[in-house]
Amino acid sequence: MKNSTKPEESGALYENLRLELRRGCLIxxxxxxxxxxxYGYTLRKALADDGLEIDESTLYPLLRRLETxxxxxxxxxxxxxxxxxxxxxxxxxxxxxxxLLEEWRSINASLEQILHEE
Amino acid sequence: xxxxxxxxxxxxxxxxxxxxxxxxxxxxEDIRSQxxxxxxxxxxxxxxxxxxxxxxxxxxxxxxxxxxxxxxxxIGPVLFPIYRLVLKMAFLFYAIPWLAVWLCISSYIxxxxxxxxxxxxxxxxxxxxxxxxxxFASVTFGFAVLEKYALKSGFLEKxxxxxxxxxxxxNRIKRSNSITEIVALVVTCIWWVSFMLSPVMVNRxxxxxxxxxxxxxxxxxxxxxxxxxxxTSFLNLLRPYWTCFRAGMRLATDSIGWGMFAWLCKTNIVAxxxxxxxxxxxTLQITNAINFWMExxxxxxxxxxxIIVAIDVYRIFRVKEGVSFPLFGLASICRISITL
Numbered sequence: 450m451k452n453s454t455k456p457e458e459s460g461a462l463y464e465n466l467r468l469e470l471r472r473g474c475l476i477x478x479x480x481x482x483x484x485x486x487x488y489g490y491t492l493r494k495a496l497a498d499d500g501l502e503i504d505e506s507t508l509y510p511l512l513r514r515l516e517t518x519x520x521x522x523x524x525x526x527x528x529x530x531x532x533x534x535x536x537x538x539x540x541x542x543x544x545x546x547x548x549l550l551e552e553w554r555s556i557n558a559s560l561e562q563i564l565h566e567e
Numbered sequence: 568x569x570x571x572x573x574x575x576x577x578x579x580x581x582x583x584x585x586x587x588x589x590x591x592x593x594x595x596e597d598i599r600s601q602x603x604x605x606x607x608x609x610x611x612x613x614x615x616x617x618x619x620x621x622x623x624x625x626x627x628x629x630x631x632x633x634x635x636x637x638x639x640x641x642i643g644p645v646l647f648p649i650y651r652l653v654l655k656m657a658f659l660f661y662a663i664p665w666l667a668v669w670l671c672i673s674s675y676i677x678x679x680x681x682x683x684x685x686x687x688x689x690x691x692x693x694x695x696x697x698x699x700x701x702x703f704a705s706v707t708f709g710f711a712v713l714e715k716y717a718l719k720s721g722f723l724e725k726x727x728x729x730x731x732x733x734x735x736x737x738n739r740i741k742r743s744n745s746i747t748e749i750v751a752l753v754v755t756c757i758w759w760v761s762f763m764l765s766p767v768m769v770n771r772x773x774x775x776x777x778x779x780x781x782x783x784x785x786x787x788x789x790x791x792x793x794x795x796x797x798x799t800s801f802l803n804l805l806r807p808y809w810t811c812f813r814a815g816m817r818l819a820t821d822s823i824g825w826g827m828f829a830w831l832c833k834t835n836i837v838a839x840x841x842x843x844x845x846x847x848x849x850t851l852q853i854t855n856a857i858n859f860w861m862e863x864x865x866x867x868x869x870x871x872x873x874i875i876v877a878i879d880v881y882r883i884f885r886v887k888e889g890v891s892f893p894l895f896g897l898a899s900i901c902r903i904s905i906t907l
Contacts, residue, residue, distance in 0.1 A: 489593060490600035505597055506626055509590075510634040525592075534593050 475503060477553055479511060480546040483521060486537040488528075512536055520545055570618045571598055574628060581632035590635055598625070642710045645723065650710045657702045665698050666691075671867065738809040738886050745804040749797060756793045759786065766838070777839040785831055792824050809886045818879040825872030832865040 478501050482492055489509055496503050515521045520542035525534050538546065575595055579587050601621055606613055613621075625631060642650050673687065762768075764786050766778040799816050803809075835858040840850040 488596075490597050493597075504625075505594075506631050506634045509593060509597070513590075513635065531596060531599070532592065533596055 474553075475501070475507070475511065476515070477546070477549050479503075479508070479515065480520065480538060480542055480549070483536050483538050483542070484546075486535050488533040488535045490533075492536065515542070570615060570622065571595070571602075574598075574622050574625075577628035578632045581629055582635060586635070594631075598622075640714075641707065642714050643718070645718065646710055646714050650706070653710070654703070654706050657706050658699070662695070662698050662702055666695055669694055674863075674866075736808075740803045740807045740809060742804060742807055745800050745807065748800040749804065752793050752797045752800065756790065756797070759790060759793065764790075773843040775839070775841040776837070779834055779836050779838045781831075781834045782836060785827055788823070788827055792820050796820050809882060811883060811886050814879065814883045814886050818876065818883060821872075821875050821879050825868070825875060829865060829868045829872060832861045832868055836861060 478496060478499075479492070482495055482499075487495065489505070489512065492512075493503060493505060493508055496508075512521065512523075516523055516536070520539060521536050522539045523534050523536045525532055527533070575591050575598075578594065579591050582590055598621065602613055602618065605617060605621065609617070669691065673690070764783075766780060766782045767775075768778055769776040795816065799813055799820070802813060837854045837857045840854045841847075842850055
């Protein structure tokens with residue numbers, strides 16, 4: 450078997466795999482954060498404070514997608530003399546989040562088990 | 568803050584009208600919140616350079632807008648491998664033969680002759696470009712329609728494992744190919760020995776066709792080649808795997824056969840044609856025309872011969888490597904059709 454991956458290719462490969470791994474986790478994290486109502490900017494800061502940086506061009510399209518799928522509800526409201534869009538989990542979102550967290554815990558436990566076997 | 572407005576306007580240009588304002592309001596609010604935070608952090612009003620930094624960090628307007636748009640493709644990942652295969656086949660079986668036919672037409676038909684070599688090259692490139700463009704466009708259009716309408720019918724899910732192609736064995740020769748070859752060659756051999764050995768092809772009271780004396784050598788060589796090929800085909804039937812020896816034999820017979828065919832084109836092979844009630848001038852004209860076109864066919868025969876010999880050489884190479892090659896059937900088809 451050839452192993453000719455150059456360092457820069459290896460870096461790009463790692464970055465792709467990292468993004469793939471993060472993608473699913475971000476959805477769970479966003480849903481979990483929106484148990485409490487927030488607007489986009491504060492949501493992003495809350496995620497960053499908990500160690501999960503997400504750029505705005507990823508977050509806002511994700512919020513729209515989750516809203517279209519019925520997992521979030523949003524409302525435009527004035528705060529500090531500015532119109533802001535507030536998001537929170539919908540009842541369907543709460544149900545799905547519960548299922549996703551169960552799945553995530555199960556995957557995590559399996560992974561821990563596999564890593565211990567190694 | 569004019570820079571932010573310009574940025575929003577540029578993002579908005581790429582967004583669908585129905586969602587544009589909603590997205591821009593939210594984006595605007597987010598940028599302004601970030602700008603306020605930055606002002607608090609720095610303890611002063613933001614300069615244009617600071618705002619520029621914030622906007623650059625967010626990415627170019629088209630990239631930002633693109634994140635909001637649904638993923639679109641003309642041909643998706645499911646159909647793409649089939650699309651690529653069909654495109655390759657379309658070029659191989661349409662564009663390349665088209666080029667060959669075009670070269671023949673412009674070489675042999677006087678009204679298509681180019682005035683200068685430059686005109687010839689420009690004409691060839693223009694024609695080829697149009698063929699490539701039409702082939703690419705029509706295949707792509709067909710697959711785009713398939714992607715949009717037919718894929719939803721789930722036709723790709725309707726398949727049966729029993730219909731999968733048989734395992735391809737390295738260098739295996741299909742017995743059906745060998746049998747076809749033997750039958751075709753035996754029939755050809757009988758016909759050749761019965762009617763083609765003498766230079767006097769037709770000798771009836773109303774028609775007489777006589778070939779050049781060179782035909783005698785040629786016809787016996789053909790008999791010998793057919794005999795060797797029949798023997799090889801019998802061996803192939805009994806032991807249906809190519810070996811270096813048999814592949815080498817095929818290379819030798821093909822090289823000699825095509826070499827002789829090319830030589831025949833140059834020998835003014837038709838010596839005399841006599842038809843009752845047709846003037847000798849007219850039959851001489853026909854004789855000259857046949858010989859002329861035989862000679863003009865020389866380059867085509869050479870090209871076909873070189874392709875077949877190249878496939879034969881490649882076969883020997885592959886036999887040594889022990890891997891099969893799907894184009895081997897092509898040489899058999901060409902050989903049988905030219906023998907007949």
